[in-house]
Structure formats: C-alpha cells, structure tokens
Amino acid sequence: MYNFLSTYRFANGLEVKNRIVMSPMTTMASFYNGMVTKEEIAYYALRAGGPGMIVTGVANVSESGKGFEGELSITRDEMIPGLSKLAKGIQKDGTKAILQIFHAGRKSTSKVLRGEQPVSASKIAASYPADSEVPRALTEKEILQIIEDFGEATRRAIVAGFDGVELHGANTYLLQQFYSENANQREDDWGGSREKRLKFPLAVIEKVNQVVAKYSKGPFLVGYRISPEEIETPGIRLADSLYFVDQIKDKISYLHLSMGSYQRTSLNDKTDSRSLVSQFAEKTKGVVPLIGVGSVESPADAEAALADGADFVAIGRELIREPKWVQKAAAGEPLRNTLSPYDLDELAIPVAMQEYLQTAFRSVMHFTEDGTEFDSYQNNLAPMEGFEKKL
Template sequence: MVQNFLSNYSFPNGLTLKNRVVMSPMTTMASFHNGMVTSDELAYYEMRAGGPGMIITGVANVSENGKGFEGELSATTDSMIPGLTKLSKSIKQDGTKAILQIFHAGRKSSTKILRGTQPVSSSALKAVYPEDSEVPRALSENELLQIIDDFGEATRRAILAGFDGVELHGANTYLLQQFFSENSNQRLDDWGGSLEKRLKFILCVIDTVNETVKKYADKPFIVGYRLSPEEIETPGIRLKDSLYLVDKIKNEVDYIHLSIGSYKRTSLNEKDNNATLISQFAAITKGVVPLIGVGSVELPEDAENVLADGADLVAVGRELIREPHWVQKIEAGDVESIRTKLSPFDMDELAIPTVMQVYLKEAFSRVMHFTTDSNAIQNYSDSLAPMEGFEKKL
C-alpha cells in the first residue's frame, strides 16, 4: 500500500523534507538552570533523529522574563549558540531538518520561576487555570517592542546555530496567544480591543522574524506558526477567530501547525459543527501554505487519515517518545513491532531524560499509554489535552 506520509515535501523557498512526518515539539524539562542544552537532551533527540523529515524542538524562550518552566531551553543570548549548534547537529541526521521552537511564556509563568520577577502579559489579568496562577504585570509599549525584537534575535541565533527554521509558539496560552485572546488581552491602546488590534503583536513578531531571516540566512530557512484553535473560557478565542488569524498570516509564514490532542477533534464550542478542525483550517491553507495536522497519531493509518483530511504534513508527538524509530520501522515493513504503549521500565533505554520521565509520569500519565495504567485516556477528540494548556473534559 502506498503511504503518502513517506513521500517527500518541498516548501516554496526550496527546503525539502525527505518525508511528511514531523516530530512535534515536546517539553523535556532537561536543560540547565540557565537554559543551556544538556547531554541528556542531545541523547534524546539523537535517538529520534533520522526518521522524521523534520524535528521541532521543545520550546526555547526569547526573553529573560519569558521563561515558563524549569529546565527550559533558552535562546536569549549569544552564549546559547554553541549549545544550540550541538542540538541542531544532533537532529540533522540522515537528512532530518531541525526547527527551533521559540516563545515567551507571558503570564504562564511565576515569580518563583522568574527568580523574584513578576510575570508579564498583555494585560494585568491572571489565568483561569491553574487556580494558583499569579496576576501578571501589563507590558508597556516599550517592553512589548523589546520582546518583538527578542524574537528576531532568537531567530538570528537559530540561523547561526545551523537550524533549518524556527516555529513561533502561538499556542497553549503563551504570550502570542495571550495578546490575541480577549480573555487575556483587554488593553485599550493600539495593542488591544478589536480583533484586528489584538492581532497586531503577532503580525509584528512575524514581520521581525521574516526580516531577520532575509538578513542572516544564506540558505532556505522556514518560519512556522503554531496555534491553539479554541479557548473554552468566556470571553476567549473561538474557532472563527483562529480561522481569521490563519487567513491573515498564511502568506507571511512557511507553515501553520495546529495544537490539538486528537486529529479527530471537532469544535469544542460549536456543538453543531461536526467538521474536523483540520479540514476547516485546510480549507483556508490549501494551495497557499502547508498545514501540519496533529493529535494522537500512533499508527500508519492515523498518519494517512491526517493527510486525507487536508493536512500537508503530519506531526507525531507522544508516539515518538514511545517509539523513537517509528518512521524507520514503517519503512522497513516492521509495523508489528511498533510500541503504542510505554513501560516505565523502558524509559532509560529510550533515552528519555530522567526529569522528563517524572514529568511524563505525573503531568502526562493519562496520555502516555503506560502499560501500568489501566485508566489511561485513549484520545482527546472531545477535550483539551494537558499539552494544550490544561485538561478539561467537556
């Protein structure tokens, strides 16, 4: 049987992927306290490299006050470039392309994580979840302009470190999403209020990053954007808002990447809308910009279903934690040996960093299909998943 996800894909700027499989950006929590890359991280990526056409790293912060959790990568200073160079090289095996995901956590941080500094956001409004979220300080215009520049500088460092692109993390309730959402952005200046004004910060970041690429990249370098299609808070981002966002940026980025827990997901807010989210975004992106579909892809048929639904590329996340050689086994016709469950006793041999093992057992235990967990959730077709900001069944 022909498997379309194993065929190559070329971006308009000339960057070619050997197949359409993308390793999703996933948190390892394994960087040093200052955000420098560790040997544990390098080993984790090296084991998963060589199969997917493209690997997107776990997120790296662009500003000192943008750190969202301990063990997070940093792209804040030039001192990070040597470690980031090692990271890109660990990924770029057998033709796999390396993408650095960059972000600012905004209010999704804490004074403790920021070593005594109050978190910042578009407005001084605390997040609904978690309940112990802190009230952030509203960014001044000069401060938000500096963060926009920081995204450009992080992109420059990614170019110098040998990455093939960057992904702007505008999903999972981080700062880019905070500016776009009416739930978190209630500013009364040019950076908030109407839908168009709430989009301004995102457009400025994209513009700055694109200008940086033009200035420093001497080979094809792509810029992607990841978004969460909906928020369930009121007020909050609705599907029509995200479709509007994609329509506005589709000619300014090299790909769109959805953040959803299941590729079968339909709207969480519009119960009479039975079309999958992937198909609705594909209606806007098709023929203009590639769309990465994602969510609980475990077997070859799942990957084919994502492409059949309108996506151009398919992201595989948790399955590549469980099965680092997922692509290679499919190519070799060895599908029967693919692990779709994870034994806690196998995590060392799978090069999963020790701190990440704890994270998976605690925060992600219900989505990892642990062999020791008989109550594991099998999919997120009707709910938000932990990786999307918080878990809530509707």
C-alpha cells in the first residue's frame, strides 16, 4: 500500500488515479515541421496506463521558439489532429495527458531557426554551451505576441483533448530567461527589478488562464515547471525561486520542480543542508500541489520524495527502462533497473532518442554493458537542465 498509489483531486475537480507523473522528456521524434509522428505516439502509448499523469516533451508555441530538431510544435491549427492522436494514446486506462509548452529563447540557434537569429529578453548569450549565439532582444510588440502565442497554444491543446498544459519555465528557456538577471538586463517595464523581471511569466500565466476559462468545457490543469537555481553570477538563486513561487502559487494548478535528484540541496549555498523539495513544500503545502523529481528509481525513493513534502513524484529515466513501472510496483514485481541496448526498439524508444540516451545521458541510464557503477545528479546539474558538464 504505497502512498504514491493514492488518488488525488485537484482544486478544479480533476482527479488522477495515483501520484506518479511521467516526466517530460525530449524524444526528438517529431517531423521537421513539428507535427506528431507515429513513433512518438507509440512511445507514449507503451508507458500510458500506469502513471496518473504523463507530461509530454516540449512543444514550441512560436516559430522563433523552436529549440532543437525533432521538436514538437503547437504553432498552427494544422497540428491539432496529430496532437489529438497523441492525447488519446496517453489517456488509455485513465492516465491524464499534459502537454508541455515553451519558447526556447536564447537556447536555440540560427541553424535550428533556419537562418533566423535566436531571441531573448536581452542581447546576451547564454553562459553555456561556450559557443552559444548572441540573441536579439525582443521588442515589446514581439513580447506581447509571444504571450498571445502561449494562449493560442493552450487553446489548441484544449481542442486536441489534453487534460492540461505545463508551462516550461525551467532549464534556462525563455520564461526563465525573463526572470533571470543573467539573461534579462532590460531597462524597460519588462526588466530591471525582480518585480519587473516577473512581468513576462506572470503575463503568460494570466493569458493561459484566460484561455482555459474561455474554451475548456471541463477541468483543465495549468502547471508550471521551475528550475530552483542558476549557477551563473548574476543569476537566479534559491531565494529568488521561492519568492517566484509565492507570486504564482495561487494562479497555477501545480508546481513542477526540474532537477536531476529529488535529494538535491542547494548548489550555491553549501551550508544549506535542507533538500530543495522540502523548502519548496513549505511554500506550496495546502496551496498548490508540488511535483518532486529526479533519480526516483525504486518505490522506496518515491515514498521518500512524498515524505519530504512532494504531493506527486515524477519519474523519467525509470519509465524509459521500465514502461510498466507503476503496475509492477503495485503488484510487488521486480523492476528492471538496467537497460540493454538490444531492447531499445522493443521499448518503443524513438531512434533519435536512442542516440542521445547513449551519449549525453549514458552515465545515468544504467546500460547493461557499462557495469554496475552508475553516475547520479545529486550534486550537479543534469543535461536536461541546460548544462553540459559536471560542476
């Protein structure tokens, strides 16, 4: 009788069958124009039915927001039929389908954008990777258009039949860039003080909520994903993120942390031994549900994350290796904790995804040919958090 198998009812009435969430993970499996492929649908469908919710990999809301090749898009109504098939594939056996939406901002390249210069809050290149391009600072008109784009993306997600959207305000993408003093050094109403740097994400949340109120015929979630800290100076510190949560927690359906280990403590303040999950839980408890995440491999890990203050537990790499993780945990059956390269096709892992799992994420994927000593993200940023090497 694991706690993570208990049901949960959101404030808007949406009920999920358990507290396990499949983390949003990049598949790189969409068509060149961002439309859904059968390969993507098969990947999600194999993992559906177990988790209470599945959050898709990111879908860009603007043509200028594409961050990498093979990325899902929700920029046009023509995307809706494919997205509807994706939603239905996830929703079998009662799993709720959440579409993650974003704008990459300066974390894109002119190559990905077909010759167009990346955009951001200010004309400042990202600190990493070292060859990051200098973006063009968005005009106010363009900022207002991107806010509208988030709203239109939400409308399309509703029409496609998703149960919610998750605003990807983590991993150094545009929503985070506007809040970060590292990326946003504007001198107008969209930058400067911490309150002004909050204006863009707050405007996006407001627009999305307006669209949900107008178009949704039933309970529809608006989640928000956040990275607790940046390691650059200047940059977002834990106190900034906790302040941010105070400003948005009554405007969203859930808060989703983005980090490689649910046990992580502050990367900037080594004197702070408290887990980040517990510190965010102090802000969210009784107000908005919190999703903890990172290196949750066993049922015991999931229970520990809940005991630390999370209301939900997101698992990612474990569901890649073991698509029936929830069902097997509930039945008390052994869980596959390693991954054979020969099983990648059987596990319906898209071909492009297979390649980066065996490169950028290899040290934490537990490939059988790599022995029994595996890496972790306890004390360093993971690749999905926007960093490319250990601290």
